[in-house]
Amino acid sequence: MEKVLIVIPDINKAGGSERAAISLANMLCDESDVTILSLVDNGNIPFFALHQKIKILYTDIGNIPISGKKKLIYFYNLYKHLKNFLNKNDFRFIIGLGHNINSVIALLKNKNNVVIGCEHINYDTIPTSSKILMRLVYPKLDAVVVLSELAKKKIKNLNNKIYVIPNSLPFITDKVSDLASNRILMVGRLSAEKGYERIVPVAKYLKQHFPTWRIDIFGEGEIYTDLIDLYQENELSNVSINPISKNIEKEYLTSSILLSTSYSEAMPMVFLEAMSCGVPIISFSHEGSEILIQNGINGFIVNGQNELQEKINIMIKDTKLRSEMGINCIEISKKYQSYTIKNLWLNLLSK
CATH class of the missing domain: 3.40.50.2000 (Glycogen Phosphorylase B;)
Incomplete structure (x- = not known):
């Protein structure tokens, strides 16, 4: 061996x-x-x-x-x-x-x-x-x-x-989100490059137009206190920051949208996690979103705050589209199953 x-x-x-x-x-x-x-x-x-x-x-x-x-x-x-x-x-x-x-x-x-x-x-x-x-x-x-x-x-x-x-799916689940909750999920380290300040206008928009919807963040990091202060200053009662969960699958299964505000990503594991649970993604444009999101198929790629709010508005209102995107997420995620990625590694190590 x-x-x-x-x-x-x-x-x-x-x-x-x-x-x-x-x-x-x-x-x-x-x-x-x-x-x-x-x-x-x-x-x-x-x-x-x-x-x-x-x-x-x-x-x-x-x-x-x-x-x-x-x-x-x-x-x-x-x-x-x-x-x-x-x-x-x-x-x-x-x-x-x-x-x-x-x-x-x-x-x-x-x-x-x-x-x-x-x-x-x-x-x-x-x-x-x-x-x-x-x-x-x-x-x-x-x-x-x-x-x-x-x-x-x-x-x-x-x-x-x-x-x-590519990275492989981090977990295998036979459960799928019903995409019925009024919940937008964010998962990732609390650091500057993740762009969490970008959700301030989004959360304000939600409070005004979709008051039953909320944004739940799961992550830990060096800007935790800064973010708490920022969200409190802007009276964002519809935003919460929670410790990262060992049972993160449960959080995907009780969410309807995964939101990413990162300035740069290579191939986010959280995208794979969301896709495997049938949760569509809205993300700013970067290398990772270009790889994993087929724009309009399993999520949306946006280039600015106005477009971000526009796509969130569409995905919240159009439950049929959200459901179709969730199904597409599951299908697209299958190419990243562990046995497929494992074989690529074994082939490399055998050269």
């Missing part, structure tokens, strides 16, 4: 990258001996369910600094740590998640291992200094895995072995 190492900044977070990493580990653990190496040890345990076969190891390397000088020191220490770790542990496959980790593991390539870099964010959002480093070291990777053909086009000059392997 081949040994696989997955390297990730912090496996215990409740974000999309962590969910994708755990989904990958769970998919591979029947055919491989899988270990996850987390660079942060905060004393917690993974938020998402992990197969008991999978081992987790933690380091004290910590989070990646923002400043350039500290970042260089961090990379040097990470390189030394991983090199020492790999000298003591024999892994056939090393899979990194994120450009920072990938840039380091690319330098640890040898004749006995296969080093694969996974990109789970929009390349356009990566800092220029990191892009320069990627141009230097990414050619050393045995393969680069991206989430879509669009993402592949953006990095086509970094490596000649780029494979498109």
Whole structure:
């Protein structure tokens, strides 16, 4: 049984990258001996369910600094740590998640291992200094895995072995939302790039035109207090912020619309979650929405606040359209079932 190492900044977070990493580990653990190496040890345990076969190891390397000088020191220490770790542990496959980790593991390539870099964010959002480093070291990777053909086009000059392997559905459910509740759902980390301030005019519009409808947010993060203050200042009694739930499926099944206000996404796991539960999506335009939303079929892609309110108005009023979109969500989500994505990974690892 081949040994696989997955390297990730912090496996215990409740974000999309962590969910994708755990989904990958769970998919591979029947055919491989899988270990996850987390660079942060905060004393917690993974938020998402992990197969008991999978081992987790933690380091004290910590989070990646923002400043350039500290970042260089961090990379040097990470390189030394991983090199020492790999000298003591024999892994056939090393899979990194994120450009920072990938840039380091690319330098640890040898004749006995296969080093694969996974990109789970929009390349356009990566800092220029990191892009320069990627141009230097990414050619050393045995393969680069991206989430879509669009993402592949953006990095086509970094490596000649780029494979498109989407995220898989994070859970399988035989239940479907009846789309009858007056509830708009938002799920994601409470951080600036998610654009939660964009719902202020939406919530005001709902209070005036659809007073029985509400927006429920599930997430945790650094701007929680700022958002609470913002919503209170605007008297948005129809908006709530709730801790992320381990039973998030229940929240989708009791919602009628998933709303995303993010400025940038690669391939949001929350879109896959919503689609599998038959919940149509309204999202601002970004890489992730272009991949997963067929505009007017399983949701709407919007380009501004006025269009956002217009599409919410349509989806609330037209229950037949909402139902049709929900059915389309389920059909489209089938291409992301775990056995399909697993086979793509197994094919890559067998090359």
